[in-house]
Amino acid sequence: MVKNITIFTTTTCAYCPMVKKYLGAKGLSYDEVNLDTNPERQQEALAISGALTVPVTVITKQDDTQEVVVGYNLAKLAPAVA
Amino acid sequence: MSETTDIPKHDVIIIGAGPAALSAAIYTTREDIDTLLFERAVPGGLAAVTDWVDNYPGFPEGIAGLELGTNLQKQAERFGAVIELGEVLKLHDEGKWKRLETTSGDMLAKAVLIATGSDYKKIGVPGEAEYYARGVHYCATCDGAFYRGKRLVVVGGGNSAIQEAMFLTRFASHIDLLVRSTIKASDVLQKDLQKFVDEGKVTVHLGVVTDEIVGEAGAVTKVVGTQDGKKIDFPTDGVFVFVGLKPNSEFLEGSGIELDHIHLIKTDENLQTNMPGVFVAGDIRSGATMQIASAAGEGATAALKIREYLEGHAHPIQN
Numbered sequence: 001m002v003k004n005i006t007i008f009t010t011t012t013c014a015y016c017p018m019v020k021k022y023l024g025a026k027g028l029s030y031d032e033v034n035l036d037t038n039p040e041r042q043q044e045a046l047a048i049s050g051a052l053t054v055p056v057t058v059i060t061k062q063d064d065t066q067e068v069v070v071g072y073n074l075a076k077l078a079p080a081v082a
Numbered sequence: 083m084s085e086t087t088d089i090p091k092h093d094v095i096i097i098g099a100g101p102a103a104l105s106a107a108i109y110t111t112r113e114d115i116d117t118l119l120f121e122r123a124v125p126g127g128l129a130a131v132t133d134w135v136d137n138y139p140g141f142p143e144g145i146a147g148l149e150l151g152t153n154l155q156k157q158a159e160r161f162g163a164v165i166e167l168g169e170v171l172k173l174h175d176e177g178k179w180k181r182l183e184t185t186s187g188d189m190l191a192k193a194v195l196i197a198t199g200s201d202y203k204k205i206g207v208p209g210e211a212e213y214y215a216r217g218v219h220y221c222a223t224c225d226g227a228f229y230r231g232k233r234l235v236v237v238g239g240g241n242s243a244i245q246e247a248m249f250l251t252r253f254a255s256h257i258d259l260l261v262r263s264t265i266k267a268s269d270v271l272q273k274d275l276q277k278f279v280d281e282g283k284v285t286v287h288l289g290v291v292t293d294e295i296v297g298e299a300g301a302v303t304k305v306v307g308t309q310d311g312k313k314i315d316f317p318t319d320g321v322f323v324f325v326g327l328k329p330n331s332e333f334l335e336g337s338g339i340e341l342d343h344i345h346l347i348k349t350d351e352n353l354q355t356n357m358p359g360v361f362v363a364g365d366i367r368s369g370a371t372m373q374i375a376s377a378a379g380e381g382a383t384a385a386l387k388i389r390e391y392l393e394g395h396a397h398p399i400q401n
Contacts, residue, residue, distance in 0.1 A: 010224065010226075012223035013221075013223055014124045014126060014148045014223065015123070015224060035228075036227055039227070039230060042228055042230075050216065052217065052228040052320065053219065053221075053228070054224055054225070054227075072123065074167055
């Protein structure tokens with residue numbers, strides 16, 4: 001079970017709305033961190049994902065374990081939020 | 083011939099959801115032709131990940147690529163187009179029906195429109211794969227924000243390279259633009275680029291072959307190139323690559339559909355392939371001009387030709 005979801009995005013990223021749309025269609029709520037308006041959190045996104053890219057979706061489970069999905073990758077995102 | 087009883091059927095399946103695909107869907111759905119689109123990435127295609135589009139008619143001030151893609155999607159969906167997120171893996175001709183193997187299972191269609199477009203090509207040099215998404219990028223609008231106040235190298239000299247290099251100046255302190263021969267971008271873009279060159283934000287290096295992307299401690303530190311036979315180091319924090327397009331036609335291998343020498347799909351004057359009932363529009367078509375406006379036009383044309391095909395006879399083009 002999913003406890004919470006955070007998505008790191010930028011304003012111009014075309015793949016970010018796709019992740020949000022997918023989660024919305026599943027009825028899942030999420031927190032969004034826009035790195036254009038919160039550039040101080042870029043290092044946090046990098047540390048979590050190991051990648052200089054967005055979207056980065058961080059799924060925290062009920063047992064506080066985390067899964068990180070880099071990019072718009074339904075093959076990884078779908079099971080992570082199931 | 084496979085058993086088709088329980089397989090989902092559609093009048094038209096469109097592979098892709100870029101400008102050509104969505105334009106076609108607007109036309110087919112407005113005529114109540116049952117239409118399903120398959121998209122493996124983002125609706126709007128490469129246009130949606132382009133910073134700014136200045137040459138699509140109807141937008142005198144230009145339009146953000148993401149906004150254009152979203153608008154096309156909304157317009158197609160308004161008339162009933164359904165976009166399924168997934169990938170078509172194989173296409174088979176079974177006479178009246180075309181069978182598509184997809185990530186959602188098999189599907190049947192009376193007619194198929196292939197509008198899979200292209201992806202950005204890789205350079206194919208050492209370091210490129212190793213530092214992918216950790217210093218080597220192919221999407222400026224996605225990843226540019228990580229380079230605030232840093233140095234960048236952009237590789238390429240076409241429209242995309244110039245457009246995206248200019249976009250990246252909003253983040254980067256300086257950009258070295260490495261162009262293998264001469265700049266091939268449109269005159270308008272070259273004039274726009276000159277402003278950034280004059281301001282010292284972009285330095286253009288012509289005749290540079292990119293040889294290697296080098297890093298230390300997991301981060302890119304420089305690009306090594308060759309100019310006039312001499313090795314040159316370009317110190318940088320990241321590299322954005324825009325060196326042309328790679329057609330998304332791999333899934334047609336073994337299908338019998340004829341491709342040209344660069345793997346674009348051959349069609350006749352009706353935009354139909356050598357497999358009856360399978361049509362092509364946009365950047366994936368052999369002879370395409372690789373423009374968003376012409377992709378949209380080809381999408382509309384293909385939709386009308388598909389209608390004729392479904393009706394089983396030639397039909398005068400109507401409004």
